[in-house]
Amino acid sequence: MTELSKQYNPKETESKWYEVWEKNNFFSAKAAPDKPPYTIVIPPPNVTGILHMGHALNNSIQDILIRYKKMKGFEALWMPGTDHAGIATQNVVEKTLAKEGLKRQDLGREKFIERVWEWKEKYGSTIIYQLKKLGCSCDWSRLRFTMDNDYSTAVTEVFVRLYEKKLIYQGSYIINWCPRCQTALSDEEASHSELQGHLYYLKYPLEENPQEFITVATTRPETMLGDTAVAVNPKDKRYKKYIGKVLALPLASRRIKIISDNIVDMHFGTGAVKVTPAHDPNDYALGKKHGLEFITVMTPDGKMNNMAGKYSGLDRFKAREAVLEDLKSLGCLEKIDPHTLSAGHCYRCHTIIEPYLSKQWFVKTKPLAKPAIEAVKKGRIKFYPGRWTKVYLNWMENIQDWCISRQIWWGHRLPVYYCKDCQGARSQELSAKGIIVSRAKPDKCPDCGGTDLIQDEDVLDTWFSSWLWPFATFYWPKETADLKYFYPTSTLVTGPDIIFFWVARMVMAGFEFRKQVPFKDVYIHGTIRDIEGKKMSKSLGNAIDPLEIIAEYGADALRFSLISITSQGQDVFLSKERFEQGRNFANKIWNASRFILMNLKPEAANADLRVLLNAGKLDILNRWILSRFYSTLEEVEKNLNCYKFNETANSLYSFFWHEFCDWYLELIKPQINREETQIVMYKVLEETLRLLHPFMPFITEEIRQRLPGAKVSIIQQGWPHLQAQMIDLKVENQIQSVFDIINMVRNMRAELELNPSSFIDIELALPDKQAHNIIKPLLDYIKNLAKVKNLSLSEKYIPQANQYAAVFKDMHIIMPLSGLVDTETQLKKTEGKIGKLQADIRSKETMLGNKNFTARAPAEIVEAERVKLKEMQMQIVKLEAVRNGLR
């Protein structure tokens, strides 16, 4: 066995063990009918992704679950993969093209897509390597990509099925349009944020009397060029007389009608609203209802089109200025008020969304939502923390149809073909004629037999492929053995930001295509923020790079620190110093293990603990640590099973550090060569390492391998079995008393400013004779850790001037002094304690004197309070004796 360094060096161990795990296929899972399955599908990171703290947290949690379940005997599968991330990836590749002075149109569709694939091959696995650095135990042999051939088959299949069920339709509606990406977006992809804008009051003259105006208020004056009506509320007395009259729309020189509709809010703006049916969703509805004209005044890249007359070619915001300028000179701009408005922004490039009328494909979602609502209501899918249930249900119950077509190139092309011969016959309105939706490209048109078929140019929303992730990764629509065994999956771990994008839709897909839930538990973790509460992001420059932390502190430290501060679902405010806790803990584990390894005899690994226990060969100290260990194990499992990761991490931390190291290892030093100590010390370390392994996989593996009895990996050692008979609260209490006494002596020493390394004498005065027998065998422990030279036991406390005494339960702890210490100070301190105790006693007495309390509180609580009061009364007598001795 090689010498261990004084400090843990994560770099040396991490890559080494990861290789071993991979080489031995410890991460692979196979359908195993004799074992229960446990499945997690990874939220597939974008191929453009690089590991950030959110990923680190998300994947640490998943790895903890997978490693725990694997050790526990489940066939645990963690399905990995990446998402093609349509718009995001296309944007990235377009940027690299721009450096060559090229646009994607210069290459053409096919060549461009080739470039994207090239980019993907080159950079698309970056995040996979980074996940490995984190220690993730994904079954990499199953790595999937949402644009894999098989996966695309599933996407096409789903489109065709939904189309055939009439749950997919095509139509012209107002959608969210990103003028920069030049594509439609779903409602979820338009993230609304407030911005400071203006409310512009425009005057439209009446045709019959141009001196008379109706003033409308708008935030987007440039759209007035597409106005086809002005609407007022029918109840609005101010405008009643104008309803049905005609206005001369300035600049556009068009006649528009004044219509009335209840939807108009009389109290907003002027109570008269301009109606632009082609550029606003509300106006669109009004346009439909009142049979208005739809005039599109913009081009897809956000410029004014030739319907906009002289403004044609101007960018929409430049056009706004120009329009305002011209209205002003016409005297048609009444005023401008500051106004905060909320505008949609493209979730990929943050450009302000333009509501835009265009022909798109939609999923009819209401029927899909129905079983997805029911499943959650009935608890077949559970959210952790539970409050997300409401968020999910609220969205699901108010679900809108899903716009799934995107006008970009990178993605799954719609399996929609048009017959050129039939196209002429197609009306603008919905008609299936000449539209062929098919799994494979058809040879000829089923309507006219024409062979001139072209495929729809659009691709599908990225989420239209990711919503199939829990089963498409198992090669659905094939009924594979893996699909049957591993699906439905067990737990989904993700952040709150993609509940609508992804989680909700997966539930819908699960029911629609598999007739069951896609997962049983959804664990929603918090968002990682910087110390000021801002979301961590590269663009804000406040991000802490997990890889940097791994390089500096190690992956185990990163994981442990992250987990220990993330209480269930709560956001995390993170600073770099936070990771020192994990690093220090790793180092503590390392050094405690180093100490044990230096003293351990290999045969200790072979003994059977139960035999030893039954033979009565375990002393109280060893029984104590075993009891504490199994109590901890019990707690760890309870917390893990309800996704309380921080509590688990913290109980392991405090058990290992503050009980095992601070007390146990210190106390056993004098008896370290005793057989029972050897065995227990080995046992507790070995099993604690196993409990820690899901949290800190590398260091626990490294140390386990150095202990006797190692298998190829600690993963194979499995999860320790709870041995409830080892939990002994009586033993725990007795040892706790010893610790309390030691603490008191240490405290007294510190109060007296005695050098911690000097030995002192102590007398314990304990009136209860029977207690003497219990404490006698424990005296050596006290002597050891409290640095006591002579420890005597007596039955009676005799107050004396040259001593310092303290009280613990019914015991006086007496420290003889050689006269150097100031008795005045001791007296003050003792009196202070008495004063505090008196106050406590008074409040207890009041409490117990209250008949309401004694009558209504549970008997055991009242009894406990009585006992407590008695103890306090006893203590005060003893303290008073001490005080009298000092006087």
Added chain:
RNA sequence: GGGCUCAUAGCUCAGUUGGUUAGAGCGUUGCGUUGACAUCGCAAAGGUCAGUGGUUCAAGUCCACUUGGGCCCACCA
């Protein structure tokens, strides 16, 4: 407009179904390095649990309101 969430030690946060003297990590202060660990040990200081009112024998915990952060949803032109 609706909903969620947070406010506890100087900082970051725990605190289970209401029930002893409210905890941890970091930081601070004092003492301590001859063999596990200074990425350490021992000890200490530090909290009217945001405010007000209520329910209760009992409130950090439950309820209402107030104040101040953060987030989400919604078609206020």
